[in-house]
Every structure is written in C-alpha cells, then in structure tokens.
Amino acid sequence: MSPLDVQRLREATPGCRSGLVHFNTAGAALPSQATLDTIIEQLQREACDSPMEASEHGAILVEKARRAAGQLLNAPTASIAFAGSGSTAWSLAFQALGRWQPGDRILVGRHEWGGNLASMELAVQAGARIEVIPCDETGAVCPVALEAMIDASVKLIDLTWLPANGGLINPAQAIGEVARRHGIPYFIDAGQAVGQVPVDVQALHCDVLKSAGRKHLRGPRGTALLYVRPDFLARLNPAQRDVFSAPWSAQGFGLRNDARRFETSETSYALFAGLGNALQELNQLGIERVWDRVRQTSERIRETLRQTPGISLHDLGTSQSGLIAFNLAGWDAFELKRRLELKRINIGANDVAYTPLDMQARGLASIARISVSPLNTDQDIERLMAALRELRD
Known part of the structure; x- marks a missing residue:
C-alpha cells in the first residue's frame, strides 16, 4: 500500500480524524464513514417505513x-451464515455436532480461545476429554505431534489460528491436512485472521470457520460470520431453530440445506448491512495488500520494542501476526491500557481467561497487546513509544 492509499483510508475513517491513535484492532477496529452511513441508512429506512416493511431491502x-x-474466504455463498458474535457462531456449530460420549476426545492447540473452551464444558460433562496438541520448539501447534495422537476416539480437532496473545500464526493448513486425511471434523477459530491475513477455506481443509465482524474486518459490533463446508453441513443438527432456519413445507419443518440453518428470522439488517460494506471495502482494497502493510508495520513496532529498556516481548512462532504481546516493567497491563487511553492511545490488555492453557503454561498473569491495522502510521508508532517511555521513566 502506498502512503496515498493509507492517507485515503484514514481520511475515510472518523476515528483517524479525531486525533486517536488506535492499536486495538484485535479488540475492535475503527469503521469507515461509509460503513457507518450504510448502517444509518438502513435504520432511517426502518424509522420511515417501519422495521418490518424495510426488511425486504x-x-x-x-x-x-x-x-x-x-469472495473473501474463497467459499460458496451458500456456505456462509451470520451470527451476533464469533463466540455464538462457534458455539452453535459445536453444539450441532451431536451428543458426546464418555471417552470421546477433542484435540485443541495450547493457545485455544477461552470462549471455545467454555463451550466445550458440556461435552466434558458428558464424559469427553479435551487434550492439548503439543507445540514445536517455536511454540506453534505441531502437526507431527497431532498425527501421533489420532485414533478412533478423536471426534474433533479445533485450532485457534492466530491466538489472542503472542503474535503466533499457527500452521492451520498443515493441521487441516491431518484432519482431512483421517476424516476428523476440523474447526478453525479465525477471529484474528479474517481481515488480517489471506484466508482460503479450500486450502485450509476446514469444516467450520468463524470470525467476528468488529475486528480486522472493520465491521460493527454484534456481527460475525460462520463458514460451514457444504459436504459437512448434513452432519450438523442445530438445536436453535425457527421458521427461517427450519422453514415449513408440506412435509413439516425442515432444516435449510445451506449454512443459513444457523440463522434466525430476527436479525439486525442495519448491522449486517454495515458488515457488508466493510467486507466490500476490504475486497476492493485487497487482503494481500492489507496483510503486507500490517506485517511491515508490526515488524517496525517489534524492532522498536526490542530496543526499548523495560519492555518484554512475548512472541511465539517463526513469523508473527499484527498482534504484539508485551509487558512494561513495573506496570499492570490493564493499568497501562487505562493510562494510555488518557493520552488518546488505545491498546489491548488480556488476562489468563483469554488463552488459559497458554498463559498458564508460560506463567503469564496478563499481557498488554498492540494490534496493528493498515490505518496505522509512523506517527502513531512514535506517539505510542514516546508514551511508553514516559510511563516507564
């Protein structure tokens, strides 16, 4: 992306015009004015014509x-469903797998998102076991170790592709190749991947993939997308149904034969219209260009942090995403986040609940997190580093 491209993106984003330095895209990104306008236009239509009459548009x-x-995921349109959050989307698909039996095994990466682990508790109560796939020497989930764990009792492999902490990019495609070879369902939590890195569900060999709309897609809160591989759909029997997901026919109520079996008739058209605009903007910009920009910016930040006394980085893997986990000596991560907010600089802060298996394994109670977007500039980096040095001193 050229400097002119970045300038145009920033000029089209109200948050950038307000003097804010935003390094919390992994929490929620700054939306464009066009995305806001799309949401408002639908709300105005509902206010003028009534919500029910405006629902057709x-x-x-x-x-x-x-x-x-x-288009973004290289997936058939019919394989995409929408939900109110990424956690909701993942949980709906997980629950639709069916009854769990004593001795069933669920294999997860050490960096698994805490919300997914919480959803698995019902399976654990039924007698299933959650087992952690070993990491390689870089801290990434190891496909070779996964292969050695496979037997007939493994009913699901689940991977958080880009974990909340550590900047890691797990080998999602290699894990998918193992899962497909053994015919085991494979779920990917791509909440930090979609909108940041190129995602091709065909190459990943995944059966289910989910992502939130508010993060790197720059969509509104209260939106998420769920991909379900068409040939896998018949294996999923959602418990949540209504006249949209299971419409009436002469044979009675029957589940839709596409991913919309996970949707309901009650939805916010305004919010999903905004998500649609954000997705179209990303497709027009090009995800490869976005990822190249994020990678370059995050590398500059990491190098600067390495050279700054008092900063400890918590990176894993051989190559990192635009999520940078760190701590500043003498500072609690959440208090650091609060103090930076007073300077109009946003970062994130995570505790053990976000990635409990990984945080406990590494002895981390909390981390501060910088997450990069294509909107960030060298001036943003300078303001952030100046503020960190001031707080350190």
Whole structure:
C-alpha cells in the first residue's frame, strides 16, 4: 500500500480524524464513514417505513454481505451464515455436532480461545476429554505431534489460528491436512485472521470457520460470520431453530440445506448491512495488500520494542501476526491500557481467561497487546513509544 492509499483510508475513517491513535484492532477496529452511513441508512429506512416493511431491502443487503464474505474466504455463498458474535457462531456449530460420549476426545492447540473452551464444558460433562496438541520448539501447534495422537476416539480437532496473545500464526493448513486425511471434523477459530491475513477455506481443509465482524474486518459490533463446508453441513443438527432456519413445507419443518440453518428470522439488517460494506471495502482494497502493510508495520513496532529498556516481548512462532504481546516493567497491563487511553492511545490488555492453557503454561498473569491495522502510521508508532517511555521513566 502506498502512503496515498493509507492517507485515503484514514481520511475515510472518523476515528483517524479525531486525533486517536488506535492499536486495538484485535479488540475492535475503527469503521469507515461509509460503513457507518450504510448502517444509518438502513435504520432511517426502518424509522420511515417501519422495521418490518424495510426488511425486504435489508434482506437484499444481507445477501450482498454474504456474497462478499464468500469472495473473501474463497467459499460458496451458500456456505456462509451470520451470527451476533464469533463466540455464538462457534458455539452453535459445536453444539450441532451431536451428543458426546464418555471417552470421546477433542484435540485443541495450547493457545485455544477461552470462549471455545467454555463451550466445550458440556461435552466434558458428558464424559469427553479435551487434550492439548503439543507445540514445536517455536511454540506453534505441531502437526507431527497431532498425527501421533489420532485414533478412533478423536471426534474433533479445533485450532485457534492466530491466538489472542503472542503474535503466533499457527500452521492451520498443515493441521487441516491431518484432519482431512483421517476424516476428523476440523474447526478453525479465525477471529484474528479474517481481515488480517489471506484466508482460503479450500486450502485450509476446514469444516467450520468463524470470525467476528468488529475486528480486522472493520465491521460493527454484534456481527460475525460462520463458514460451514457444504459436504459437512448434513452432519450438523442445530438445536436453535425457527421458521427461517427450519422453514415449513408440506412435509413439516425442515432444516435449510445451506449454512443459513444457523440463522434466525430476527436479525439486525442495519448491522449486517454495515458488515457488508466493510467486507466490500476490504475486497476492493485487497487482503494481500492489507496483510503486507500490517506485517511491515508490526515488524517496525517489534524492532522498536526490542530496543526499548523495560519492555518484554512475548512472541511465539517463526513469523508473527499484527498482534504484539508485551509487558512494561513495573506496570499492570490493564493499568497501562487505562493510562494510555488518557493520552488518546488505545491498546489491548488480556488476562489468563483469554488463552488459559497458554498463559498458564508460560506463567503469564496478563499481557498488554498492540494490534496493528493498515490505518496505522509512523506517527502513531512514535506517539505510542514516546508514551511508553514516559510511563516507564
């Protein structure tokens, strides 16, 4: 991306015009003015015509969003469903796998998102076991170790691709190749991947993939997308149903034969219209260009942090994402976040609940997190580093 490209993106983003330095894209990104306008236009339509009458136009916008999501993921449009959050989307798909039996095994990476682990508790109560796939020497999930764990009792492999902490990019495609070879369902939590790195669900060999709309996609809160591989759909029997997900026919109520079996008739057309605009903007910009920009910016930040006394980095893997976990000596991560907010600089802060298996394994109680977007500039980096040095001293 050229400096002019970045300038245009920033000029189209209200948060950038307000003097804010935003390094918390992994929490929620700054939306564009066009995304805000799209949401407001649908709300105005509902206010003027009534929400029910405006729903016909809203449904058209949702289908545009579905096509844009399919384009971004290299997925058929019919394989995309929308939900109110990434955790909801993942939980719905997990629950639809069916009854768990004593002795069933669920294999997860050490960096698994805490929300997914919480959803697995019902399976554990039924007698299933959650087992951690060993990491390689770099801290990434090891496909070779996974292969050695496979037997007939393994009912699910689940991977958090880009974990919340550590900047790690797990080998999602290699894990998918193992899962596909053994015919084991494979779920990917791509909450920090979609919108940051190129995602091709065909190459990943995944059966289910989810992501939130508010993070790197720059969509509104209260939106998420769920991909379900078409040939895997028949194995999923959602417990949540209504007249949309299981419409009436002469044979009675029957589940849809596409991913919309995970949706309901009650949805926010305004929010998903906004997500659709954000997806279209990303497709027009090009995810490869976005990832190249994020990678370059995050490398500059990491190098600066390494040279700054009092900063400890917590990177894993051989190559890192735009999520940078660190601590500043003498500072609690959450208090550091609060103090930076007073200077109009946003970062994130995570405790053990975000990635409990990994945080406990590494003896980390909390971390501060910088997460990069294409909107960030050298001036943003300078303001952040100046503030960190001031607080350290």
